[in-house]
Amino acid sequence: MGKVVEIRWHGRGGQGAKTASLLLADAAFNTGKYIQGFPEYGPERMGAPITAYNRISDERLTIHSNIYEPDYVVVVDDTLIATVDVTAGLKEDGAIIVNTTKTPDEVKPFLKGYKGKVCTIDARTISVDTLGKYFPNTPMLGAVVKVSGVMDEKTFLNDMVESFKHKFAKKPEVVEGNIKALERSMQEVKGI
Amino acid sequence: MSCKKELKTVTPDVKWKDITEGGVIPYAGNAELFKTGDWRSMKPIWLQEKCKQCLLCYPVCPDTSILINEEGKRIDFDFDHCKGCGVCVKVCPFKAIDFVEESK
């Protein structure tokens, strides 16, 4: 059985963690992988903590359960660290990626003794610089691709250009900003 | 006439393999074959000499038992189907329909 990469996303309703997990599934699909992208539905309220999942594999996936021992955890909103056990089951040879202005060393003390890799990314600054508004999805996607190495970076970037061109066919001016956001987040993610 | 075929398909002893699917009644106009005249306890009597052919009786009959000829005039009742409800008796402005007990 080939290696399956399992990723868990933590976010708040309305922030787009679900969309980010679907974007990642899309990107991995475009590079020829077998993918799963699914949210865990709860009260579905704006601001309520939500969880979403990805499995990415070279072979067909049959398992249909939530992910309890993820390889990677992505935290879209660093205020969740105080209330949600974001590192639960996270593999020590994996990594957690947090959207924050803090450094990995500053975040580490709040992660209940997690011994694996801690990465941080300032998705807000990157998003505002490149897109003019706060859309954390695109920078988080770039960071998770960089940290997990789940797909070839160049192939990923080329695919995303096409994907954004298709997605934003009516707003071509935002394609460049999104690609810049991906590139910058891949360069700026800390703690690798 | 298609009604004859219907009688053949849905008989009291038809077997399940021969009955129409889902109880569909596939031939129109077969209600005529179901004689309801023997349900009658009261009987309307058409008094031709009093009838002005206003035809107010015709649309109120629940059973199309008031027969109309080719000239568009009403003729006598269809007693194979008239159940003797008496609505036509009530509606007639000229008292041209009597209502009597069936036994008489």
Add this chain to the structure above:
Amino acid sequence: MAIRERMSGNEAMAVAMKQINPDVVAAFPITPSTEVPQYFSNFVADGVVDTEFVAVESEHSAMSACVGAQAAGGRAMTATSANGLALMWEILYIAACSRLPIVMACVNRTLSGPLNIHNDHSDSMGARDSGWVQLYSENNQEAYDNMLMANRIGEHPDVMLPVMVCQDGFITSHAIENIELVEDDKVKAFVGEYNPKDYLLNKANPISVGPLDLQAHCFEHKRQQAEAMKNAKKVILEVSEEFAKMTGRKYGLFEEYKTEDAEVAVVILNSTAGTAKYVIDQYRAEGKKIGLIKPRVFRPFPVDELTAALSKFKAVAVMDKADSFNDAGGPLFTEVTSAMFAKGVFGPKVINYIYGLGGRDVRSTDIEVVFNELLKIAETGTVESVYNYLGVRE
């Protein structure tokens, strides 16, 4: 060439409906099936289908509109879940007895209460005796494929019954996964035109549908309906074979996964069968001889084939994602065991697990518990408990 895509189970069902291009879709939104008519109404708005979309005020009306449309001579489809299916209840029976091959996307959700939007099979299992053909689907691919085959099965002159295609709410309905789609023109040719023998809008031969049917003939009509369900088995296999020729994807009455030399097996419907496959692969690597039987067709119930397949095992666990509250076992278990008794298959020890109610996540470790118990029973020949619960806090 098949079209390599990725989409959720709901979108897959809606795309199948788009390709089928039915005359009428009447639906009322209910989680988790809402996306099916939602996607479909977009197709209507975009003009890519010719369908009349009827936005009704309840599921009772949705099914009633489908009955009317199908009786009129059209192809009618709908989608629903849980309490929506419950509200359709009386019309489900009328659709089936009137022999109207309506197709429904049933996105399985627990029937309240307690109030819950998540997956189990209490909705479709409750409707198991309504006279609908029931097909179950492990993932988005199977949900799509079953939808493409449903019209052909239901509309066959020897069947003429409505068909319910089930998949697990949220677990597969809202999960994006890889899928292979069939080209539009191929689907069109495969599904073909619906040409009913009798229909309401046929002015050359007017008919009445749904008349009063009392002691004299009602029983004959029920007997005829039972025969149609019996015929459905053969038709399902024929249609599936033709589908395999077109797509390479083979479907039978049930799927057997690594059962050839298996000593024990589980019987599971829908998405959890996939999780069982994952566990089987891992246990097989350790040399444990275990397998899976995944029923695809629950109505008609494949008595002969299923009992023959089960007869070779030492121990079997039948898994129910719905409880019958009868102190005897879930619906799948009672049907499997009564079929085995009737066919004289007394070899395997058979136990039942009620699992995953109200969307309780079914982990691979849960399935391991079941296989461990089965392997113990196979070794000792002793069953400690027949009717069990899996994954509930004791």
